[in-house]
Amino acid sequence: MVNKLYLVTPRGFCAGVEMAIKALHWLLKIYDETIYCYHEIVHNKWIVKEFEKNNVVFVEDPKEIPEGAIVMLSAHGTAPEIELQFNNISSLTINSVCPLVTKVHHEAKKFSNENTQIIYVGHKNHDEAKGAIGVSPENMHLVESIEDVKALEIGNDVALLAQTTLALSEWEPIMKFSQERFNGLKMPRKSDLCYATTNRQEAILEILPEVNTVLVVGSENSSNTKALVSMVNNQGVEAYRVDNVNDIENLNLSGNIAITAGASAPDHLVYEIIDKIDPINLEQFRLKEEDEYFPLPQQLRSNIKNISDFLSILNISETNPKPENGINNDKKWTATEALNSL
Numbered sequence: 001m002v003n004k005l006y007l008v009t010p011r012g013f014c015a016g017v018e019m020a021i022k023a024l025h026w027l028l029k030i031y032d033e034t035i036y037c038y039h040e041i042v043h044n045k046w047i048v049k050e051f052e053k054n055n056v057v058f059v060e061d062p063k064e065i066p067e068g069a070i071v072m073l074s075a076h077g078t079a080p081e082i083e084l085q086f087n088n089i090s091s092l093t094i095n096s097v098c099p100l101v102t103k104v105h106h107e108a109k110k111f112s113n114e115n116t117q118i119i120y121v122g123h124k125n126h127d128e129a130k131g132a133i134g135v136s137p138e139n140m141h142l143v144e145s146i147e148d149v150k151a152l153e154i155g156n157d158v159a160l161l162a163q164t165t166l167a168l169s170e171w172e173p174i175m176k177f178s179q180e181r182f183n184g185l186k187m188p189r190k191s192d193l194c195y196a197t198t199n200r201q202e203a204i205l206e207i208l209p210e211v212n213t214v215l216v217v218g219s220e221n222s223s224n225t226k227a228l229v230s231m232v233n234n235q236g237v238e239a240y241r242v243d244n245v246n247d248i249e250n251l252n253l254s255g256n257i258a259i260t261a262g263a264s265a266p267d268h269l270v271y272e273i274i275d276k277i278d279p280i281n282l283e284q285f286r287l288k289e290e291d292e293y294f295p296l297p298q299q300l301r302s303n304i305k306n307i308s309d310f311l312s313i314l315n316i317s318e319t320n321p322k323p324e325n326g327i328n329n330d331k332k333w334t335a336t337e338a339l340n341s342l
Contacts, residue, residue, distance in 0.1 A: 005279035006211060006258040008203050008287075011270065013335055014196030014263040015292040016098030017042045020075035021335035023096040023296050025342065026304060027072055028054055036065045038086065039074040039127045041096070042264035043222040045243055047339065054342045062086045076127035077101040079134020094300045100164050101128060104192050105135050107161055112136035116186060117154040119143055121174050122163030126223055129163050146177045159186035164194040165263070167227030168201060169234055195292065196263045197224045201231055203287035204260055208232065212255045214239040215248070217270050218262030225262030245272045253277060258285070266336065293331050301327060 020041050027035050035056045040048050059065060062085035071090040077097045086093045111118050118140045122129035133140050143149050160178050162171055171193060179185050204214060214232045218225025218241060225241055232239035242248055261270050304327045
């Protein structure tokens with residue numbers, strides 16, 4: 001029996017995930033045809049399945065799409081060469097990359113133009129890492145550990161960048177070692193680590209002394225979800241990653257536990273798990289509020305506006321409808337509402 005369950009905030013969707021989900025929703029509403037998405041739009045099984053049920057096909061190579069297709073590039077970022085290949089085949093390509101990932105791509109391009117060798121701390125085969133390395137493959141070196149850094153022979157003109165969804169415990173040891181090894185190591189003025197990833201980790205660390213177990217809702221390929229689990233385990237506390245309510249069936253939960261969610265996990269999955277656990281006490285733990293907002297991709301906003309203007313011209317009624325979820329009100333509605341309206 002679970003005595004007390006702490007529902008931790010912040011949790012769940014970050015601003016980049018919100019933007020990407022709403023962008024793909026808009027494409028479905030505008031174009032009455034199959035939408036092809038490069039990589040999973042975000043790393044969550046439930047969300048991917050919902051979009052697949054609504055005529056979205058997820059692909060891993062530009063060769064998988066037909067000529068003239070409508071394409072969306074995922075939130076994790078796309079290598080420039082891959083984006084060019086999509087542009088050459090598609091009739092429209094919308095890039096829903098998270099602005100924080102774009103920042104890393106710009107940094108990689110800047111350092112590469114200076115002929116600086118770039119150490120990129122990330123996870124091999126992760127979509128974000130593949131996209132970032134693709135910015136300058138001849139100058140960038142992906143590392144996952146201090147041992148990987150030790151093995152590098154790249155001179156002394158070196159910069160250090162990171163995958164945005166790393167745990168602090170993954171990033172900081174490599175950063176400190178690199179600073180010691182490479183004199184004058186170049187780094188961005190502002191950390192590459194995502195605010196949402198860091199906030200979720202800080203919130204769990206704050207509540208950790210009060211609990212004996214932590215549940216992290218998120219899919220297996222979600223890097224920030226796995227970072228949360230790893231961080232808790234490193235603190236000597238039991239942590240489980242769960243995709244949905246079915247995953248807790250064989251867990252022997254008792255005492256005081258905390259529940260949080262990775263940055264791409266829908267909140268309804270969290271509440272289904274809470275209902276299943278049925279704790280004696282449910283307590284809210286709120287570290288901070290998040291109000292970050294990332295607007296829809298510029299090209300998509302322009303398309304929506306042009307279509308809206310055209311429809312307004314055709315409208316022969318005396319009154320114009322007031323769209324609650326229109327492009328001008330994008331900040332006022334959520335990705336959860338977008339998913340619910342599919």
